[in-house]
Amino acid sequence: MAISKDHLLWMYETMYKIRCYEDKMAEAYAEGKSPVFNIGAGPVPGEMHLATGQEPAAAGMCVHLKKEDTVTAPHRPHHHAIAKGVDLNRMTAEIFGKATGLGKGKGGHMHLFDPDVKFSCGGIVGAGIPHALGAALAAKKRGTDWVAVAFIGEGAANQGAFHESLNMAALWKLPLIVVIENNQYGISVPKTASTAVPSNDVRAAAYGIKGYYVKDNDPIDMYNVSKEAVERARTGQGPSIIEIETYRYLGHFQGDPEVYRDKNEVTLLRQKDPIIRLRNYLLNECGVTEETIAQLENKATFEVDQAYAFARESDYPKPEEALEDVFV
Amino acid sequence: MQQTKQRLLTGNKALAEAIRLEMERDPNVFVMGEDVGVYGGIFGATEGLFQKFGPERVIDTPISETAFIGAAIGAAAEGMRPIVELMFVDFFGVCMDQIYNHMAKIPYMSGGRVKLPMVLMTAVGGGYSDAAQHSQTLYATFAHLPGMKVVAPSTPYDLKGMMISAIRDDNPVVFMFHKTLQGLGWMDQLDASIGHVPEEAYTVPLGKANIVREGTDITIVGIQMTVHQALEAAKRLEQQGIQAEVIDLRSLVPLDKETIIQSVKKTHRLLVVDEDYLSYGMTAEIAAIAAEHCLYDLEAPVKRIAVPDVPIPYSRPLEQFVLPNADKIFREAIQLVNE
Structure with missing residues (x-):
C-alpha cells in the first residue's frame, strides 16, 4: 500500500506532540502533590489518565480524518484530542480548570468537547460508542461521506454498549469505526483475565463486519489498516473494528502504585518506542533529514509550551458560574 | 355564547400529530425506538408516522436502549433533532448511563457549546395490573437529576402543544406520557383521554403549570x-x-x-x-x-x-x-x- 510521506511526517509530529504534552502534564499534575500525594491538590486536580506510549492509535487513525468526521474518546483522551486537532490552548486550560477552557472549567480532563472539530470524550467506559454511532447515522441520513470513529480501551469491548452499537452499525451499514486500544490492562486486570478471546478483532465476525489487528503498537501498520477502514466507511461499505496492541507506559492514573506489573515491563517497552521507530523509518526509508525531524519536534514543543502557558495564565471561572449552562 | 367546533382526539393521536407536524416542518426531526414503525408505538405515540415518512425517518431499532438513546445523543450533537422512545419508563435501568451521564450532562460539561436538542419520550403509569416492572411513573427519579427538562402532560391538548415545544427546545426533554391517558382501545376508557385539539401546530410552554x-x-x-x-x-x-x-x-x-x-x-x-x-x-x-x-x-x-x-x-x-x-x-x- 502506498504510504504518503506527508502523512507520515504529520503522524510523527503529532505523536511527538502528544508525548511532549503528556510528559508536561505528568509534571504539572505532580505539582502540589508532594511530599504527600493528595489527588485534589495542585494546579491540575482530580484523576489524570495519560496516554504516553499509546500515540500510534490516535495518529495512525486521525491522519485519515477530516474536520467533519466525528471522534469520540474515553477517559484517556489527550492523544485522540490532539490528533483530531482540538484547540490545544483551550484543552489545556480546561484541564487546569480555567474559564478559557473548552468547557469553561466544567468538564476537566475526562470531559473535553470541541464541536469545531467534532471531538468529544467521557469518563464512562464504552459510552462513547453509541455517540459515534449516532454521528454515523446522522452522516448517512444527510448523504455525506463523513465517518465516525469511537476510540475505546480493550476493557470497553466487554461492555453492552459495544455489542449493541456494533450490531446496529452493521445492520444499518453505518460509517462507524471502533478502534480498540488494547493497552493490556483494565486498570490492574490483564486482558487475559477479562476477555474470552485473544483479540477483539475476531468479534467482528459476530456482526458480519471487517476486523483488523495491529501488532506491537506499529504506527505504519496502524496507518495502513486505518486507511482501509476509513475508505470502506466513506464509500458505504459499513463499519469495522480495529484492535491495536499498544502499551501504556504510565499507571492507569497518575499515582497508580502499579503493583500488578513487573517494574521492568515498561523499561523493555520503551526500548521499542513507536516514536523512535517512526523516526528511524522516516530517516532510513523515506529520505527525511534530521533537520526536518528537528523542525517538526521544535514546532510541536513550541505549541505545547504555548498551550501550558495559556492555561497557567488564564483566570479561574467565577464560582457562581457553576450555576450556568445547565440549560442552553 | 358562540359554539366553537370541537375536534376531538385521543392522547396518542394528539401526540402523533405533533410529531408529524414537526417532521413536516423540519427535516432534522426523526423518530427512533422499539416498535415505533409499522406498529406505531406500543402506546400509539407514533401512529401513522411510518406510513407517512417511511423507515428512514421512523426507525425501528433493536432492543438496544443504550445504543439507540446514545445514538440520539450523537445525532443531536450533529444538529439533528431526534425523538427516541423508551417503551416503558421502567426500562430506564438498562440505559440510565446514556440518559443521565451523557444526555443530561454533556451540555453543561461542554460549557454550553454542545447542544442536545432531543426528546426522550416514554410511557408511564399503572392501574392496569402490569406489576412492578411496567407500572411506575418515576417522575422524581428523572426530575431529581439536573440537566433535563421533565414534562408530563395530562390532556390531549397539552400532549400536542408540549410535544411541539419539546421538539423545538434546544435542551434534552424527557417527555412522559401516561399510558391510560393515551385513549387506547385496549385500556380503561377515560373521558380525560379524549379532548379538543386544534388541527394546526401550536405550542404549550414547558415549565408552566x-x-x-x-x-x-x-x-x-x-x-x-x-x-x-x-x-x-x-x-x-x-x-x-x-x-x-x-x-x-x-x-x-x-x-x-x-x-x-x-x-x-x-x-x-x-x-x-x-x-x-x-x-x-x-x-x-x-x-x-x-x-x-x-x-x-x-x-x-x-x-x-x-x-x-x-x-x-x-x-x-x-x-x-x-x-x-x-x-x-x-x-x-x-x-x-x-x-
Whole structure:
C-alpha cells in the first residue's frame, strides 16, 4: 500500500506532540502533590489518565480524518484530542480548570468537547460508542461521506454498549469505526483475565463486519489498516473494528502504585518506542533529514509550551458560574 | 355564547400529530425506538408516522436502549433533532448511563457549546395490573437529576402543544406520557383521554403549570392521572360546599413554583397527589416549596398522597390500594379543610 510521506511526517509530529504534552502534564499534575500525594491538590486536580506510549492509535487513525468526521474518546483522551486537532490552548486550560477552557472549567480532563472539530470524550467506559454511532447515522441520513470513529480501551469491548452499537452499525451499514486500544490492562486486570478471546478483532465476525489487528503498537501498520477502514466507511461499505496492541507506559492514573506489573515491563517497552521507530523509518526509508525531524519536534514543543502557558495564565471561572449552562 | 367546533382526539393521536407536524416542518426531526414503525408505538405515540415518512425517518431499532438513546445523543450533537422512545419508563435501568451521564450532562460539561436538542419520550403509569416492572411513573427519579427538562402532560391538548415545544427546545426533554391517558382501545376508557385539539401546530410552554379548576378553600396539586382524580374529587367536594383549586403541574423541570405559591396564599391549605413513590419525591418537593415560601399562609399542615414506598403490586386489590384515586383525595381534602 502506498504510504504518503506527508502523512507520515504529520503522524510523527503529532505523536511527538502528544508525548511532549503528556510528559508536561505528568509534571504539572505532580505539582502540589508532594511530599504527600493528595489527588485534589495542585494546579491540575482530580484523576489524570495519560496516554504516553499509546500515540500510534490516535495518529495512525486521525491522519485519515477530516474536520467533519466525528471522534469520540474515553477517559484517556489527550492523544485522540490532539490528533483530531482540538484547540490545544483551550484543552489545556480546561484541564487546569480555567474559564478559557473548552468547557469553561466544567468538564476537566475526562470531559473535553470541541464541536469545531467534532471531538468529544467521557469518563464512562464504552459510552462513547453509541455517540459515534449516532454521528454515523446522522452522516448517512444527510448523504455525506463523513465517518465516525469511537476510540475505546480493550476493557470497553466487554461492555453492552459495544455489542449493541456494533450490531446496529452493521445492520444499518453505518460509517462507524471502533478502534480498540488494547493497552493490556483494565486498570490492574490483564486482558487475559477479562476477555474470552485473544483479540477483539475476531468479534467482528459476530456482526458480519471487517476486523483488523495491529501488532506491537506499529504506527505504519496502524496507518495502513486505518486507511482501509476509513475508505470502506466513506464509500458505504459499513463499519469495522480495529484492535491495536499498544502499551501504556504510565499507571492507569497518575499515582497508580502499579503493583500488578513487573517494574521492568515498561523499561523493555520503551526500548521499542513507536516514536523512535517512526523516526528511524522516516530517516532510513523515506529520505527525511534530521533537520526536518528537528523542525517538526521544535514546532510541536513550541505549541505545547504555548498551550501550558495559556492555561497557567488564564483566570479561574467565577464560582457562581457553576450555576450556568445547565440549560442552553 | 358562540359554539366553537370541537375536534376531538385521543392522547396518542394528539401526540402523533405533533410529531408529524414537526417532521413536516423540519427535516432534522426523526423518530427512533422499539416498535415505533409499522406498529406505531406500543402506546400509539407514533401512529401513522411510518406510513407517512417511511423507515428512514421512523426507525425501528433493536432492543438496544443504550445504543439507540446514545445514538440520539450523537445525532443531536450533529444538529439533528431526534425523538427516541423508551417503551416503558421502567426500562430506564438498562440505559440510565446514556440518559443521565451523557444526555443530561454533556451540555453543561461542554460549557454550553454542545447542544442536545432531543426528546426522550416514554410511557408511564399503572392501574392496569402490569406489576412492578411496567407500572411506575418515576417522575422524581428523572426530575431529581439536573440537566433535563421533565414534562408530563395530562390532556390531549397539552400532549400536542408540549410535544411541539419539546421538539423545538434546544435542551434534552424527557417527555412522559401516561399510558391510560393515551385513549387506547385496549385500556380503561377515560373521558380525560379524549379532548379538543386544534388541527394546526401550536405550542404549550414547558415549565408552566395550569390551574385547571379555580377554588378558594384548598389547593390540590397533581400531575397527569392525579390531576383527573383531583378534578373528580373537587366535584364531590363542591357538593360539600368546599371549593378546591386544582393545579396541573404539567412540567416537573422547570417547575412553576409561583403558581403553587400564589394558590396556597389564596386557599391556605395544600394537598399534593402523586402517582410516584412518596418518599423523596414530587410531593415532598412541593411541600418544601410551601414551607420555604408560604409557610405562614398555611392554616393546616401540608398533606400528601402518593404510592406508599412499595413496588407496584400486581393483583388488582393490592394495586388499587397503593395508587392514588379520587376517593382518597376527597377524604384527605375533607379532613384537611376541617382541621
